[in-house]
Amino acid sequence: MIFYPLKLKPIFKERIWGGTRLATRFAKALPPQTRIGESWELVDLPHDKSIVANGALAGHAIADVVDRYGERITGRPSFPSPFPVLVKLLDAQDVLSVQVHPDTNACRRMGRGDPKTECWYIIDAEPGSTIYRGLAAGVTRKDLKAALARGTVADLLISIRVEPGQCYFLPTGTLHAIGPGLLIAEIQQPSDTTYRVFDWNRVDAEGKARELHVEASLECIHFDRPADLEVTTQGRLVDCDYFKVDKHYGAGGTQASLSPGVMQIFLFISGAGRFTQTTSETLDFRGGDCFILPAAYEGNAAFSETTEYLAVTL
Numbered sequence: 205m206i207f208y209p210l211k212l213k214p215i216f217k218e219r220i221w222g223g224t225r226l227a228t229r230f231a232k233a234l235p236p237q238t239r240i241g242e243s244w245e246l247v248d249l250p251h252d253k254s255i256v257a258n259g260a261l262a263g264h265a266i267a268d269v270v271d272r273y274g275e276r277i278t279g280r281p282s283f284p285s286p287f288p289v290l291v292k293l294l295d296a297q298d299v300l301s302v303q304v305h306p307d308t309n310a311c312r313r314m315g316r317g318d319p320k321t322e323c324w325y326i327i328d329a330e331p332g333s334t335i336y337r338g339l340a341a342g343v344t345r346k347d348l349k350a351a352l353a354r355g356t357v358a359d360l361l362i363s364i365r366v367e368p369g370q371c372y373f374l375p376t377g378t379l380h381a382i383g384p385g386l387l388i389a390e391i392q393q394p395s396d397t398t399y400r401v402f403d404w405n406r407v408d409a410e411g412k413a414r415e416l417h418v419e420a421s422l423e424c425i426h427f428d429r430p431a432d433l434e435v436t437t438q439g440r441l442v443d444c445d446y447f448k449v450d451k452h453y454g455a456g457g458t459q460a461s462l463s464p465g466v467m468q469i470f471l472f473i474s475g476a477g478r479f480t481q482t483t484s485e486t487l488d489f490r491g492g493d494c495f496i497l498p499a500a501y502e503g504n505a506a507f508s509e510t511t512e513y514l515a516v517t518l
Contacts, residue, residue, distance in 0.1 A: 207276060207500040209470075209479045209487055211258040212266065214293075214494070217242035220408055223297035225387055229328065230293070230492025242294055245494035246469060248287035249396060258487065266496065279466040279499030286394050288518055289447050291471055291494055293327075294388040300381050301414070302336065302357055302402040305395065306424040307376035314423060322392035323442045323449060325371045325514060327473055330385030336361040337372060337380050338431040345427055348401075352418060357402040362431050371441040371449070373434070377426035389471055391516055393446050399424060441514070450515045454507035463502040468515050470495045475511025480504045 216226075216234060219241025226243050227234045234240045246254050246266070253265045261269055266287060270277050305320035324335065336358070339348070343360045351357045361379065364372075366386070374380055379401065382388065400414065401421035407413050436442070442449040454460060454477065462468075462479070476490040481503035489495065489505075491512075 205260065205273065205276075206481075207273075207498040208259050208481060208503075209495040209497050209501060210256050210261060210266070210269070211487070212246055212254045212494050212496065213257045215244040215247060215252050215254070216240045217244065220406065220414070221296055221298035221300055221384075223295050225295040225297070225328075226293060226492070229387060231490075232492060239297070240295065242292050244290065244292050245471065246287070246289065246291040246496070248285075248394060249290070254287075273498075276500040277467060277496070277498045288394055289469070289516060290392050290394045291469060291516065292390040292392070293492065294382065294386070294390055296382045296384055296386045296388065298384050299404055301400040301404070302361065302379060302381045303398050303400045304379050304421050304424045305376050305397060306399070310377070310424045311397075314420065317397035318393070318395035319376050320393045320395035320397055321375050321444060321446055322390055323371055323373045324382070325389040325391075325441065325449070325473075326366050326368050326386065327389055328387035329366050329368055332365065333385040334363050334365050334383040335372065335381070335386070336363055336383070337374060338362045338378055338429075339425070339427065341431065343427065345422055345425075348422070348425070352402060355405065362433075369437050371436045371451075373432065373436075373442050373444070375432075375444075377424055377429065378432075379421075379425050389473065389514060391442070391447055391449055391514070446518075448517045450517075452513050452515055454505060454511040454513070456507055456509040456511075459504045459506040461504055462497060464497070465499055466517060467499045468497045468517055470497060471514045471516070473512040473514065475507060475509050475513075477505055477507040477509070477511055480506055
């Protein structure tokens with residue numbers, strides 16, 4: 205086997221707050237007349253599994269590839285299952301629900317769910333776009349319950365006006381929401397456990413409100429955690445126990461040597477180019493593509509135009 209960058213097939217998720225910008229920005233082949241809010245670029249969950257789209261391993265689930273080739277893919281003698289990171293692109297045309305993800309202790313207390321630490325990289329932002337990250341200082345469980353009864357939860361959240369190129373870290377237990385007008389790359393633990401505490405009184409086309417999980421949310425929120433106001437924009441964006449995210453640029457007409465000896469996940473934000481390897485065919489990339497670079501891969505990335513990309517390591 206000659207190891208090469210593994211391009212993954214995206215899995216599209218319809219969302220009430222989604223749109224079509226993943227098609228207009230990244231030329232993704234979205235289903236027609238459907239509000240797509242999420243493109244899962246790398247995932248290994250029970251009901252959603254990334255499939256390799258190119259080369260000799262095309263058609264194989266990434267979990268099977270890792271199981272078969274092990275250290276030559278991951279760079280490790282042993283590797284956790286499921287694949288320990290999930291990578292998404294989000295198109296928020298409307299505000300998302302106010303929600304929280306549990307930590308390990310909350311999952312144990314409730315006897316269900318999986319922890320989910322995540323980060324958001326702002327790709328595009330309409331003027332005035334905001335995110336909500338954390339509770340204002342001093343807000344208690346009692347305060348939040350009262351605000352839920354009044355429908356004024358937003359008054360207790362920290363609202364942050366965001367710009368492209370910024371990255372925000374959201375550890376488990378952080379109450380949060382994404383505002384409208386945002387295109388975001390999300391890197392997270394492999395979990396789809398989300399507890400909605402407030403959904404802005406929204407209903408679907410049939411007039412039904414989405415399910416809320418108020419008691420579970422209250423069990424998960426870290427009311428005693430100080431708000432994290434830090435934002436990163438360059439270099440090492442995130443360095444946590446579950447993943448590391450680095451931001452890179454490649455100037456048009458240049459190339460970078462790729463022989464790291466460790467597995468990397470590349471998510472291209474903009475630009476274009478190709479991977480080159482003397483023992484295999486060239487492979488083009490462009491903004492919106494996600495690749496796993498096996499630890500055994502040795503080649504180059506040649507940039508045909510200025511290219512921005514995120515490199516995720518585990």
